[in-house]
């Protein structure tokens with residue numbers, strides 16, 4: 001076994017400046033804090049007077065709440081407050097960035113098993129926990145729809161009978177359809193039925209994808225505190241400004257009266273995107289009149305948000321020469337009791353269905369469906385992970401039938417740079433045919449194979465970057481060091497390091513003179529979100545512009561001081577130079593302000609209004625490209641991954657080491673999603689709500705060999721031609737593995753590929 | 767209704783934490799993880815799975831890695847406990863901490879303290895482990911961010927450097943604990 005070989009195929013990209021900290025694998029700026037235990041996460045904070053909160057959750061997937069009697073619990077010594085639905089009367093208690101359908105705590109009705117019904121604040125966690133048992137809740141159980149089939153039946157009970165309001169970030173038009181449909185996304189291009197009828201070979205099938213838990217190692221944790229000034233929340237959230245907007249809406253406060261501070265975050269992967277435990281914690285703190293901390297346990301985190309389980313029907317038609325002709329697809333995503341990010345997931349799944357190919361016609365319908373299940377939202381590469389393996393497996397089935405090599409079949413059909421990916425959206429940047437050839441070569445494509453060894457590739461594109469809306473500021477201090485303010489949160493992806501590298505590059509400043517502040521909505525400027533692989537590309541661009549703003553100010557001052565035109569000046573190592581003469585930044589600032597003080601403030605923004613991309617997006621197309629070589633043990637159904645390869649097509653790797661580790665992590669999550677990760681439910685009850693029963697990849701699950709191939713063509717819209725990575729590989733891996741099994745004659749239509757499932761399928765095929 | 771109230775009774779224990787003697791009154795049911803985090807303010811050990819699967823709460827008790835989330839504080843009486851906060855010595859990082867930084871084996875950092883202490887226990891048993899040995903020893907410590915490769919690289923490298931005498935165990939790493947860019 002080898003410990004993973006990495007190839008660097010990085011090309012030239014972007015404007016090379018003299019001090020090349022960009023493109024260098026510098027150590028993370030947060031690493032020292034993290035290896036010494038000094039790094040503080042939300043759960044490590046103690047706010048004076050803080051109480052501990054615990055949540056009472058519904059045992060039923062659907063029930064009317066007849067009455068909640070908390071009086072016994074309130075009498076327990078050490079219990080300070082119990083929050084129930086009755087405490088929300090003066091609030092606007094329903095939230096949700098897509099659909100405002102979710103109450104802060106259940107009001108009159110519960111819609112999934114695990115829904116918060118009450119919350120206790122007590123002096124310590126034990127007391128809070130013990131008090132939960134003293135809360136008497138009388139329920140009237142109601143018929144529940146606990147899977148997609150039940151929810152879609154005619155006359156099924158409706159999860160939401162009342163009229164729903166769109167959230168402030170609803171994607172597209174808000175149309176409430178009949179029954180339990182939460183959202184419908186459609187792509188119709190050409191006459192798919194007619195084109196399909198004219199195809200020479202057609203394949204179709206039904207597929208399923210399970211519910212999956214993101215397992216950020218730090219479960220959701222929130223501290224909330226009220227004062228005369230308003231509400232302060234410390235939370236491990238990915239999108240502090242979106243959380244702030246929702247809190248302001250719920251508590252009827254101006255946005256400036258809500259402050260969201262994000263300490264270090266112990267992983268996100270989408271589980272901490274949008275608003276999670278913040279409203280409940282804030283409401284409990286309001287009732288108790290004291291600061292509160294609520295820390296989810298793993299089982300509670302699983303009930304807070306998850307990946308959508310899905311059912312899908314897909315049909316693909318091709319011509320005899322291997323040209324793709326038409327694709328039709330129907331997708332049903334179980335978004336659970338509340339929309340959460342379901343609409344966007346449906347959109348991304350719909351967008352992923354056609355794959356990156358040149359079709360004559362496409363017809364895709366994707367529905368997010370309400371059920372009485374725990375809500376589902378974002379998880380790394382959502383939509384793409386659901387669909388890519390399905391579309392890619394049909395390409396391989398057809399290629400095998402036509403006797404065309406699957407890689408060759410892709411080369412003939414893949415979109416080229418500049419071509420339209422989806423109607424009205426941004427054209428493609430990357431060279432997909434080159435990417436797929438790279439992963440194929442890395443897994444030994446075309447070389448002889450031992451028996452029971454199969455190979456597969458998979459490629460797709462995902463709309464990434466969310467919206468091009470970010471701002472940043474940099475403050476050059478009187479001593480020439482820099483404080484960088486950005487609200488992209490450090491969730492492990494390395495945002496603080498990459499942003500510091502960009503500022504260092506623009507200001508010719510040694511990296512150690514830069515400090516990156518943690519996100520704090522009272523301090524760090526607006527950013528839309530931390531997700532969709534956007535931190536480097538979008539927030540990075542805002543930081544680049546903010547740093548350039550200070551650079552211009554420094555040049556202005558120097559040109560005044562020397563009486564020289566700015567073209568005669570250059571920046572190097574923290575000083576402005578004219579030929580062999582230099583003035584340090586500190587010097588220039590002191591001259592400008594006339595004392596040993598002052599500071600230069602630079603601001604940068606990314607906005608469609610100034611020509612940054614289009615609101616319809618995407619900011620860029622993230623590439624999802626992987627290859628696998630697997631070995632099947634037919635007696636057990638176990639699959640060993642001999643080789644795994646992924647292309648990280650980053651435009652420009654600002655920090656190649658961080659790109660690699662992001663790509664490696666995404667691949668490993670892809671293996672988990674492909675092979676064993678699955679949340680199991682019985683009648684709406686989660687039955688594997690612990691890491692004892694829910695298995696995630698360990699070192700023992702690593703492939704024998706792993707190749708992360710960096711590609712940098714400088715074609716991205718971010719700084720230096722960068723574009724984001726970190727999600728795509730997760731979507732690529734299941735498809736590569738499914739296709740490697742197809743190479744062995746085994747067609748899999750359901751994930752995960754547990755040994756039992758593979759073994760049964762083998763028996764069917766024989 | 768019977769309520770499981772925290773008992774008022776206290777046990778007194780004495781132990782050594784990061785080389786310092788500690789005397790404390792604890793509850794019988796108090797977990798070592800809560801004792802370290804809440805009473806001593808040593809928050810480096812993290813709570814994640816809470817069921818002895820993930821290793822985020824790992825500390826060394828008499829040099830043996832234990833899951834502090836499933837160990838009673840009482841069980842640590844009279845013993846030596848090492849947490850991540852006690853690993854750097856004399857202002858210098860341990861070679862493992864250096865290696866984790868250099869190899870980008872740290873991302874969100876939530877697993878990192880437990881990962882490093884688990885690796886330390888390995889290096890004390892097997893001074894220069896191979897990647898296969900690292901995998902076998904550390905397969906029960908989870909990281910959800912990295913793909914583990916860089917952690918394996920870091921542990922192998924730290925072991926190699928310690929064995930070659932380039933870096934002694936405990937302190938002596940290349941980096942200072944002091945903040946970057948100190949004048």
Ligand code: FES
Pocket residue numbers: 812813814815816817818819820821822823824833834835836
């Ligand atoms: S928290 Fe102790 S092993 Fe996971």
Ligand code: FES
Pocket residue numbers: 217266267492871872873874875876877878908909910911912
């Ligand atoms: S670095 Fe995030 S869990 Fe390991």
